[in-house]
Amino acid sequence: MRHTIHKCFWAWQAEKEEAWINEMEAKGMHLIAVGYCTYIFEEGAAGTYIYRLELLENSKNHPESIQYLQFLEETGIEIVGNYLRWVYYRRAAALGAFDIYSDYSSRIRYCKRQMAFMLPLIMVNFSAALLNFSIFFAWYSSLNLVCAGISLALTLALLAGTRGIYKQLKALRKQRVITE
Amino acid sequence: MHGYGIMQNVAQLSKGRVNLAAGTLYGAINTLLEKGWIIALPGEANTRKKEYEITPQGRQAAQNELARLQELVDNGSCIMKGEI
Numbered sequence: 463m464r465h466t467i468h469k470c471f472w473a474w475q476a477e478k479e480e481a482w483i484n485e486m487e488a489k490g491m492h493l494i495a496v497g498y499c500t501y502i503f504e505e506g507a508a509g510t511y512i513y514r515l516e517l518l519e520n521s522k523n524h525p526e527s528i529q530y531l532q533f534l535e536e537t538g539i540e541i542v543g544n545y546l547r548w549v550y551y552r553r554a555a556a557l558g559a560f561d562i563y564s565d566y567s568s569r570i571r572y573c574k575r576q577m578a579f580m581l582p583l584i585m586v587n588f589s590a591a592l593l594n595f596s597i598f599f600a601w602y603s604s605l606n607l608v609c610a611g612i613s614l615a616l617t618l619a620l621l622a623g624t625r626g627i628y629k630q631l632k633a634l635r636k637q638r639v640i641t642e
Numbered sequence: 643m644h645g646y647g648i649m650q651n652v653a654q655l656s657k658g659r660v661n662l663a664a665g666t667l668y669g670a671i672n673t674l675l676e677k678g679w680i681i682a683l684p685g686e687a688n689t690r691k692k693e694y695e696i697t698p699q700g701r702q703a704a705q706n707e708l709a710r711l712q713e714l715v716d717n718g719s720c721i722m723k724g725e726i
Binding site for chain 2: 558564
């Protein structure tokens with residue numbers, strides 16, 4: 463039996479989203495498709511799969527992504543679905559622990575990729591906030607004040623999310639220095 | 643050897659201590675290809691799995707690395723024995 467669940471996660475909450483999908487799996491709900499704030503699960507035996515999320519460097523249809531995803535599939539990884547540049551993977555739990563990256567350098571590069579994804583979003587929201595504030599001060603339009611407030615709140619939320627990724631990056635860099 | 647074969651081989655060689663993740667291996671393979679240390683073999687029609695082969699330059703680089711690691715082991719052994 464299939465179940466559709468609508469749930470939203472912010473762009474910087476990939477780990478939380480991944481943990482939630484794996485919690486659902488532990489209850490016997492296998493993720494089979496994703497969409498905007500939409501997750502489709504199918505009932506089955508609990509603990510069959512381990513799920514992972516990854517933000518690709520390019521879009522899913524970019525030749526480099528196609529080559530990369532084909533390589534992952536060759537190693538037993540199944541692509542469940544994607545949303546924008548986010549790809550949802552699963553692999554049979556029987557094959558053992560499942561991670562996309564197993565070395566510090568790759569994990570550091572991945573953190574940088576996530577931060578590079580967030581940066582334009584921060585810039586766009588901050589610019590929108592500034593623009594709406596300037597319109598509000600020129601025309602005293604309350605609608606622009608509301609829009610400016612929303613954009614500013616989003617900018618701050620994005621900054622907080624990016625700070626979390628930056629903390630991860632710093633911790634990984636420290637660990638790499640110790641192990642090198 | 644193909645990607646999944648490399649992962650299995652590494653796990654077997656290290657008795658399960660080293661489990662190469664697919665994303666890490668993909669990056670490593672691309673680096674080795676760029677350096678010309680391995681080449682991708684032409685794919686067979688009945689399989690999508692890409693196979694790779696070490697080149698003479700790759701073999702030389704591996705030998706140099708082995709010599710470097712051997713030197714580290716020798717130095718470590720000398721230090722532990724109190725010879726240095």
